[in-house]
Amino acid sequence: MENTIQTEKREGASKVGAVFMGLIAVVVIAVGVGIMMVMVKNPVEATKEERRELIPRVETVTVDEINYTVQIATQGQVLPVTQTQIISEVGGSVTYVSDKLKAGGAFTKGEEMVRLEQADYEATLANAKAQVADAKLNLAQEEARAEQALREWKKLGRGEQASDLVLRKPQIESAKARLESSEAAVNKAVRDLERTVTRAPYDCIVESANIDEGGYVAPGGRIAEVYASQKMELRLPLSLEDVGFLPEEFKGAEATVRAVIGGKPVTWQGKIVRSEGGVDRETMTMMMVVEVVPKQGEQRFALPPKGLFVNGEFQGEKLEGVVRVPRQALTGEGKVYVMGDDNTLRIVAVEVERTERDYVIVTKGLKQGDQVITSPIELPVEGMKVEPVKQKGLK
Template sequence: MRKWVVGLALVVAAGAAYAVFGSKDEAAQASGAGGAKGGPAGAFAQPPMTVQLAKVTRASLQAYVEVVGSLVGAQTVDIVPRAQGRLQSIGVRIGDSVSRGQVLAKVEDEELLEQLRQSDASYEVARATIRQREADLSFARTNLARNKSLFERSLLPRQSLDDAEARHQASQAQLDLAQAQLQQASSRREELRINLANTTVNSPVNGFVAKRFVDPGAFVTQNVMLLSVVDISIVRLVVNLVERDLRKVSVGAGAAVSVDAYPGETFSGRVARVAPVLDPATRTAEMEIEVPNPSGRLKPGMYARVRLISANKENALVVPKSAMVDAQGRRGVYMVQKGQAVFRAVTLGLEEPDRIEVTDGLKEGDEVVTTGASALRDGAKVLLAGPASPGATSGGAPKADPAAQARGTAAPR
C-alpha cells in the first residue's frame, strides 16, 4: 500500500513539471515561429544603424606640426652696480617699463666726489709743476749753450761747462718726472670720474622690470643683484622637436601661437633656429620660435601651444576625419550602397585637425559615413539620419523614422 502511494505521488509530480516547463517550451517555439513570419517577436532582430553622410570635396589643406612650451623674453638682463656703497635710491618697481639708458638706481657718491675734488687739485698742481720744469729746462739749455761758446773760445774752464751740462740734464729729468706725475694725476682723476659715473645704474635694454631684489639703504657691491629686466618686444619659445617631425620644419617657417590668456586668438611667429644635431638621450632637436610682441601682451612664463605650417596643398580631395575607420587591417571609410555599409580602403595624405586628404580610393562627390562610422561593419544595414550634414545626400539608404525605430527596439509585452 505504501509503495502504491509513493508511486502515485511521483506520477503527479512529473505531470506538474510537464505542465509548467513544457508549456513554456511550446510558447517559446510558437514565439519563434511568429518571429519568422513577421510577428511581434521579430522586434528582437538587430535594428539598422542610423548614420550620417558627408560628400568628398576639394579644398586647400595645410599640414601642421604641433608643439608646446613656455614663453621666455628675447633678453633677460640681471642688473648689478658697477660701484660699491650704500644704495641711495632705486626708482623702479616690478612691472615698470624701462628704456635703454634710463636711470634705475643710484649709489651714494659723496666720498667719491670729495676724492675727485682732491684729484682735480693734484692734477692742477702737476700741470703747474710741468710749466715750472719746462722753464727750468729752457734756462739750463740756454746756459749750457752760452758756456759751450765761452769754453770753445777758452774763456771758461772745463769745470764750469761740466756744471752747466749737469744742470741741463737735471732739469730734463725733473721735467720728465713732472710729466709722469701729471699722467698719474690724470689717470687717477679719470678713474674717479668713472667710479662716480658707475654710481648711477642705467638700464642696458628696453623692457620691463621682472624682479627687484633690494631697497634703498642696502649696502651693495658688484656681486649684489639689484633688478632683473626682461626685453619682451620679442618673445621666444624653445621646444624639443621629435625626430619624425624634423624634416617637416625649416628655419623661417610660419608659426601660429596661442595661449590660455587670450582664448580664440593666435599670434604669428616664425621658426628662428633649429639645432643641427639631436639629443642622443631624447632623440629630439631644440627649436627656437620667435614671436613679435610690440604690445607686450605675451608674457614670459605663459604656456603656449604652437602650430607650425609644414606643408600647403591646393585643391586637395578631403573627407572629415570622423569618417576614417580601421577595418580589415586597413584605413578606410564606409560608403552606403542599397541600404548597406560598404568598406572602402583609401590612401591618405596631409592632415588637419578635422579633415584629411585622400590621395587614392575616392573621387570628388562620393559620400562617406561620418556619424556612426566607428560602430559599423561591412554589410551592416543602415538608416540615414536627418537632416544630413552639409554636402551629404541620401546614398540610397532609407530615411530613419524615429517612431518606427522606437517600436522596433521596444521589448514585447
C-alpha cells in the same frame, strides 16, 4: 545424488532465463519497428523561413580634392627676450630708492633706480684732478729744462749730438706717463661717481628687488632683476613631422599666438627668429623661438605677460589636390572603407601625407566625391552590402 539433483535444477533455471531475455528483445524490436513505420507514414514537416541578409548600417562623408595649407599647432610659455641681473659696480650707503623698484614696477631706459652716497667719490675725483694738475706742471717744467739743456749744449759745442739724458728725454717721458696715469685716475673717479646712480638699462619691468633705502651695497651687490618690457618670445616645441612642413627658410615664418585672459580670447602676431637646434631625445621635438610683435595702439596686453601659457599656430606648406578625411575613418592598416554607387563596400589603400588631431591628409587612393565610411564595421568584406544612414560633408 543430491548434488546431481541441484545441478539439474540450475541448468533448468538458466534455460528459462535465456528464453525470457530473448522474448524481451523480440518485443523491443517489434515496438521500434512499429514506431518507425508510424513516423514514416506521418513525417514531421519543418517550418520554412526565408533567409534574411544582415546589412550593416554605416555613416559616410563625401570627400573633395582641395588645396590645403598645413596648420601646425603647439603650446609654450611666454619668456622675456632680455633678462638682466643688475648689480652695483661700486659700494656705499643707499641714499635713494625709486618707489617703482618693486616687483612689477616699470622703468624707461635711463630712468634712475638707486643712488648711493657720493661724497667719498666726489672727494676721490677732486684728488685725481689735483694730481692731473701737478702732472701737467711737472711735464711743463721738464720740457723747459730740456730746452735749456739743449741751448747750453749748443753753446759749449761738445760733440756732435747731446745724449738723451743730457736733453732730459727720460724725465719728460716719465712726466708724460704720470700725466696719463693721473688723467686715467680722473676718468675712473668720474665713472665711479656716475656708478653711484643705477639707471634702467632699457625699458624694463622689475622681476625682483634686493635693496632698501638706508642699507649698504658692496661692489658686486645685487640690486634688482629686470626683464625687457618691449619684446617677448616663446619657446615652442615642434615634432619632427611638423618641422618638415615648415617653409624651407623657416626663420621669419609667421606665427599666431592665442591665449584666454579673464575669459576673453586674446591674439598676438609673431615670427620665428631662430631654432635652438638639435632634437630632444625624450620627446623627439625641436625648439622654435618665436618673437611676439606688440599690438599697436593698445596699452593693456599689447604683449603677452611673462609666464603666460599660450597656443602657437603656424602656416605650413601648401598641399595641392589632396583629400582631407576624418581620422576615425582610417584603419590600422592604412586603409579606408568606401561605399560604392551600388551601396557595396570597397576597401581602399591610401597614402597619408599628414596626420592631424581630427583629420588625415590623403594624397593617393581617394578621388573627388568618394563616400568614405566613418563608422566601424565588425567583419568588413570586399563587395558586401552596406546601408547608409547619414551622409554629410566635411567642415
